[in-house]
Amino acid sequence: MKVGIIGLGLIGGSMAIDLKRKGFAEEVLGVEAEPVNMAAAEKIGLVDRVVSFEECVDISDVVVLAVPVGAAVRMLPQVLDRYAAMAEDVRAGKVVMDVCSTKEHLARSVKYHPMRRHYVASHPMAGTEYSGPWAAMPGLFDGHACIICDSEESAPKAVRTVENLYGCLNMRTIYMNASNHDVHTAYVSHISHVTSFALALTVLDKEKDEKHIFDLASGGFSSTVRLAKSSPDMWTPILSQNRENVLHVMDTYIEKMNAFREAIADGDEDKVRSLIEEANRIRRIIR
Amino acid sequence: MKVGIIGLGLIGGSMAIDLKRKGFAEEVLGVEAEPVNMAAAEKIGLVDRVVSFEECVDISDVVVLAVPVGAAVRMLPQVLDRYAAMAEDVRAGKVVMDVCSTKEHLARSVKYHPMRRHYVASHPMAGTEYSGPWAAMPGLFDGHACIICDSEESAPKAVRTVENLYGCLNMRTIYMNASNHDVHTAYVSHISHVTSFALALTVLDKEKDEKHIFDLASGGFSSTVRLAKSSPDMWTPILSQNRENVLHVMDTYIEKMNAFREAIADGDEDKVRSLIEEANRIRRIIR
Numbered sequence: 289m290k291v292g293i294i295g296l297g298l299i300g301g302s303m304a305i306d307l308k309r310k311g312f313a314e315e316v317l318g319v320e321a322e323p324v325n326m327a328a329a330e331k332i333g334l335v336d337r338v339v340s341f342e343e344c345v346d347i348s349d350v351v352v353l354a355v356p357v358g359a360a361v362r363m364l365p366q367v368l369d370r371y372a373a374m375a376e377d378v379r380a381g382k383v384v385m386d387v388c389s390t391k392e393h394l395a396r397s398v399k400y401h402p403m404r405r406h407y408v409a410s411h412p413m414a415g416t417e418y419s420g421p422w423a424a425m426p427g428l429f430d431g432h433a434c435i436i437c438d439s440e441e442s443a444p445k446a447v448r449t450v451e452n453l454y455g456c457l458n459m460r461t462i463y464m465n466a467s468n469h470d471v472h473t474a475y476v477s478h479i480s481h482v483t484s485f486a487l488a489l490t491v492l493d494k495e496k497d498e499k500h501i502f503d504l505a506s507g508g509f510s511s512t513v514r515l516a517k518s519s520p521d522m523w524t525p526i527l528s529q530n531r532e533n534v535l536h537v538m539d540t541y542i543e544k545m546n547a548f549r550e551a552i553a554d555g556d557e558d559k560v561r562s563l564i565e566e567a568n569r570i571r572r573i574i575r
Numbered sequence: 576m577k578v579g580i581i582g583l584g585l586i587g588g589s590m591a592i593d594l595k596r597k598g599f600a601e602e603v604l605g606v607e608a609e610p611v612n613m614a615a616a617e618k619i620g621l622v623d624r625v626v627s628f629e630e631c632v633d634i635s636d637v638v639v640l641a642v643p644v645g646a647a648v649r650m651l652p653q654v655l656d657r658y659a660a661m662a663e664d665v666r667a668g669k670v671v672m673d674v675c676s677t678k679e680h681l682a683r684s685v686k687y688h689p690m691r692r693h694y695v696a697s698h699p700m701a702g703t704e705y706s707g708p709w710a711a712m713p714g715l716f717d718g719h720a721c722i723i724c725d726s727e728e729s730a731p732k733a734v735r736t737v738e739n740l741y742g743c744l745n746m747r748t749i750y751m752n753a754s755n756h757d758v759h760t761a762y763v764s765h766i767s768h769v770t771s772f773a774l775a776l777t778v779l780d781k782e783k784d785e786k787h788i789f790d791l792a793s794g795g796f797s798s799t800v801r802l803a804k805s806s807p808d809m810w811t812p813i814l815s816q817n818r819e820n821v822l823h824v825m826d827t828y829i830e831k832m833n834a835f836r837e838a839i840a841d842g843d844e845d846k847v848r849s850l851i852e853e854a855n856r857i858r859r860i861i862r
Contacts, residue, residue, distance in 0.1 A: 305822055326837050332598070337819070339733050343665070350728070363782065377773055401615060412795070413791055413792075435842045439653075464790075473791065475777075476793075479774065479778070480795055480800065486854075487766065487767060487828065489853060490831050491857070492856055495759070500763075501762075501860050503747075504700055504762075505763050506700040506719060508704070508767055508768065510861050514798055515795050515798070517858045517861075520847075520855070525844075529840055531840070534839060535839060538832065538836050541774065542832055544772075544777050545773045545825065549822065552818055553817070553823075554640060555818070559813050560620070560814055564811060566776060567775035567779075568802045568803065568807065570778070570779060570804060573785050573789050573792070574738050574792055
């Protein structure tokens with residue numbers, strides 16, 4: 289099978305490595321708009337060949353849109369338009385999938401497209417705080433969960449192809465509609481990025497002497513602030529496209545912070561203790 | 576040298592392991608008020624002998640107060656009182672040190688104690704989100720920073736003993752007064768615990784279906800929320816004793832969250848991007 293990956297960053301690049309290594313793809317084609325990243329991807333050898341967007345869509349059995357979600361919303365209809373222009377036997381079996389962290393805008397962008405059934409919406413829940421082709425690594429997806437959205441809108445054969453692809457990356461598949469996906473990812477992924485960004489801004493603002501941050505930062509601080517290294521190219525469109533859900537969770541979060549603030553300000557140790565004990569319940573859920 | 580460790584939790588237990596293993600202590604005595612923890616510490620073999628508080632102070636060359644800071648504030652004057660009652664040649668060279676995360680209350684509690692110079696205030700910046708003797712591990716302190724506070728208030732010989740102890744644990748020593756210590760730790764340690772607690776409360780509140788948290792939580796969420804597992808016994812007194820500094824940092828943090836909230840609510844992508852870019856500067860400081 290020929291797999292074309294559009295966007296050779298952390299996710300696209302890591303997928304390129306493992307799909308080739310594990311034999312899912314005989315050939316991996318890559319598309320990369322950013323010249324520096326393209327040169328890097330070629331140098332590292334992430335893909336077999338760098339091609340144009342058009343060539344990638346025409347040749348590949350599976351096209352993976354691994355670009356920030358703003359760009360994906362623009363590109364997805366273009367891919368389907370190109371499928372529409374192909375002879376029926378040429379486009380049969382062709383699949384385009386995305387790997388984006390928000391789903392409703394994408395779903396809406398092709399809802400009535402005649403080639404909609406060639407598209408499978410998916411979100412592999414794996415990543416690091418680094419980005420670009422240099423960040424790509426084997427095994428990134430191994431053992432993590434992957435969400436397939438609105439699978440009834442896709443051709444069963446297209447869904448099976450994507451399931452096989454994720455199976456080969458050793459991911460567990462979960463099914464959800466796009467709207468639920470965006471609600472849940474706001475809770476467990478988007479909010480943790482926002483809280484990390486805010487933490488970094490707070491500490492950078494307050495600790496003018498950066499030497500102290502470096503000296504005093506123990507493992508706890510580093511792990512809490514880690515996500516604040518995440519790329520603005522990726523996260524600006526996510527926070528924008530998932531605005532309603534993210535704002536809703538942020539409001540709850542700000543309420544909880546204020547409850548903590550009040551308990552500490554009042555010197556109410558019983559209340560502080562009970563808030564911490566309640567927070568500790570996360571132990572049952574997260575290793 | 577005989578080292579007596581009061582409180583055989585994560586920090587005390589880990590210190591017991593390495594001070595014995597690396598030869599700093601010929602004998603490690605342990606004091607543990609909690610019967611379950613005491614039985615566990617004996618079973619694991621963290622210390623050579625479990626003794627009473629009094630025996631520990633009388634026999635040990637170095638006493639390490641490794642209890643939550645509220646208990647340490649009560650115990651520290653008791654240790655110094657016991658030194659005061661000893662013959663001068665018996666108490667000569669005896670040192671009591673603490674390992675607590677806040678320092679001003681402790682410093683105040685013995686400021687005018689005639690035996691003050693036997694006490695060295697210190698804070699090893701290492702830990703995990705787990706607690707109790709089961710959490711103790713070799714190498715916990717290795718390569719981390721350790722703060723010694725108000726060293727001019729301690730006898731030079733006592734400071735050297737504590738420096739040697741931390742040197743043996745392979746820690747870098749930083750010197751600071753108690754008041755600066757509490758300001759800086761509020762910025763880089765206490766606030767990250769509060770933000771994690773609030774994140775856990777938010778997600779637990781919102782995600783009624785815990786299965787979804789488990790399924791969707793990728794590495795990013797887990798690392799951001801990790802500190803929310805931290806013990807209320809340890810953190811209630813820290814947040815209480817460092818109240819002023821913690822509230823100050825929380826206020827800045829809440830401001831930053833509100834700035835983010837406003838930019839997202841306004842759909843101001845340029846502002847969101849510039850906040851993320853600013854937060855990214857943490858890259859220069861934290862690996």
